[in-house]
Amino acid sequence: MSDTPDKTSPSFEMVRTLGLVSVICGIIIVGVYQFTLPAVNANKKLALERQVFKVLPQAKSVVPYFATGSGIVAAAGQDLPPAGAVMFYAVYDAADRLAGIAAEASSSGYADQVRILYAYDVDKQAITGIGVIAMRETPGIGDKILTDQAFLQNFAALDVRLSADLQSLANAVKTVKHGTKTSPWQIDAIAGATVTSKAVGRGINESAQKLLPRLWPHLDQLRKPS
Amino acid sequence: MSAPTSFDEFLDGLWRQNPIFVMVLGMCPTLAVTVSAVNAISMGLATTFVLGTSCLLVSLLRHSIPKQVRIASYIVIIATFVTVVDYAIQAISLDLYEALGAYIKLIVANCILLGRAEAHAAKNPPLPATLNAIGMGLGFTLGLLAIGCVREMLGAGKLFGISLFGAHFQPWVVMVLPPGGFFVLAFWLILFAAFRHINGRRNAQLGEVQS
Numbered sequence: 372m373s374d375t376p377d378k379t380s381p382s383f384e385m386v387r388t389l390g391l392v393s394v395i396c397g398i399i400i401v402g403v404y405q406f407t408l409p410a411v412n413a414n415k416k417l418a419l420e421r422q423v424f425k426v427l428p429q430a431k432s433v434v435p436y437f438a439t440g441s442g443i444v445a446a447a448g449q450d451l452p453p454a455g456a457v458m459f460y461a462v463y464d465a466a467d468r469l470a471g472i473a474a475e476a477s478s479s480g481y482a483d484q485v486r487i488l489y490a491y492d493v494d495k496q497a498i499t500g501i502g503v504i505a506m507r508e509t510p511g512i513g514d515k516i517l518t519d520q521a522f523l524q525n526f527a528a529l530d531v532r533l534s535a536d537l538q539s540l541a542n543a544v545k546t547v548k549h550g551t552k553t554s555p556w557q558i559d560a561i562a563g564a565t566v567t568s569k570a571v572g573r574g575i576n577e578s579a580q581k582l583l584p585r586l587w588p589h590l591d592q593l594r595k596p597s
Numbered sequence: 598m599s600a601p602t603s604f605d606e607f608l609d610g611l612w613r614q615n616p617i618f619v620m621v622l623g624m625c626p627t628l629a630v631t632v633s634a635v636n637a638i639s640m641g642l643a644t645t646f647v648l649g650t651s652c653l654l655v656s657l658l659r660h661s662i663p664k665q666v667r668i669a670s671y672i673v674i675i676a677t678f679v680t681v682v683d684y685a686i687q688a689i690s691l692d693l694y695e696a697l698g699a700y701i702k703l704i705v706a707n708c709i710l711l712g713r714a715e716a717h718a719a720k721n722p723p724l725p726a727t728l729n730a731i732g733m734g735l736g737f738t739l740g741l742l743a744i745g746c747v748r749e750m751l752g753a754g755k756l757f758g759i760s761l762f763g764a765h766f767q768p769w770v771v772m773v774l775p776p777g778g779f780f781v782l783a784f785w786l787i788l789f790a791a792f793r794h795i796n797g798r799r800n801a802q803l804g805e806v807q808s
Contacts, residue, residue: 381663381665384663385663385665385666388658388661388662388663388666388670389666389669389670389673391658391661392658392662392670392673392674393673395654395677396673396674396676396677399677399678399681400677400680400681403680403681403684403685404684407684407685407687407688410688410689411684411687411688414687414688414690414691415691417691418691418692505695509770509774510752510770510773510774511768511770512770
């Protein structure tokens with residue numbers, strides 16, 4: 372190889388070619404990224420708003436926030452979330468009043484992570500609606516969590532009241548066997564889709580236990596002066 | 598290159614060497630994303646775009662790529678255009694992006710692409726290379742669509758999202774689950790094999806008559 376009397380050595384040629392290919396490809400990727408970025412961001416914002424409007428029909432605008440151990444900060448203008456922060460969305464109605472809080476919950480279901488968005492009503496201290504962001508549950512079985520009216524009735528007002536010391540929920544949200552719901556913080560599972568129902572309950576519990584104690588002392592910060 | 602030859606290049610992938618039904622390549626997206634006709638078309642067109650553009654670039658660079666680093670160069674080129682498609686689909690529709698999931702990125706591992714670059718584009722001028730690649734891509738799209746239509750019709754009672762059989766239809770859930778993909782693919786492969794078998798026999802008979 373290297374003892375051939377070529378003017379350009381094969382190694383040099385290989386490095387040159389790979390370099391050339393990388394440069395061409397790099398330029399193409401950066402160009403397309405810059406070109407599509409505004410459309411991608413607009414799509415993401417639209418998709419989020421559509422999700423939020425589904426769980427809080429009176430919503431008019433959505434503002435993302437981070438809840439950290441020491442308070443809440445607006446997410447706008449921050450590239451990376453502060454360490455350990457929980458993201459949530461403050462949702463305002465047409466009159467610019469705080470209509471509710473929307474946040475994401477996720478837990479593993481039958482096939483993959485079940486990611487849902489839930490609406491938290493500040494006055495009732497209850498969860499008042501859920502919508503699915505992404506799931507790969509079995510069609511016709513697990514996806515009943517979106518269509519089963521009896522199941523959705525659980526989220527008319529699911530109690531997530533904080534305990535007296537404001538450190539956790541007074542009662543953990545729990546999915547119970549179909550037909551055995553007795554308290555407003557329990558979720559009546561769908562018969563035949565228990566795994567997915569439980570994933571919803573577990574996800575909401577984990578998310579609410581973490582978010583609500585951090586959020587509650589700072590709610591006034593979210594209410595815009597009227 | 599004369600026009601008929603170029604057209605031949607194009608038809609090759611579309612029919613005679615159809616990547617799905619004849620060569621049985623690229624089975625991963627074939628089985629995974631064909632739950633609906635729209636998904637199938639999108640996946641097929643995304644793959645066609647990557648095939649066409651990467652084969653064009655490979656063909657343009659074919660004299661300057663040393664053979665020791667050709668695979669590395671092809672993969673970098675293919676990965677570039679997969680990234681381009683990934684951004685483009687995100688910009689067009691996030692719903693579609695969610696539906697196709699990881700399989701957009703996995704186009705890079707689709708053996709049809711490296712196969713075309715290595716077996717055809719690296720040895721041919723840009724025009725026939727691109728035509729052949731686009732023909733292959735459209736053949737792939739056709740195959741995906743054939744599977745996607747059947748699965749959507751039986752699994753959801755719809756075609757392109759439009760309800761076909763009315764409210765009394767009970768969807769065959771198995772068709773939108775992974776096993777459904779295998780069933781429908783097998784059905785089409787049997788059909789194509791039978792077709793080729795009959796065709797081959799008829800040609801043989803014709804040959805005998807003529808001789």
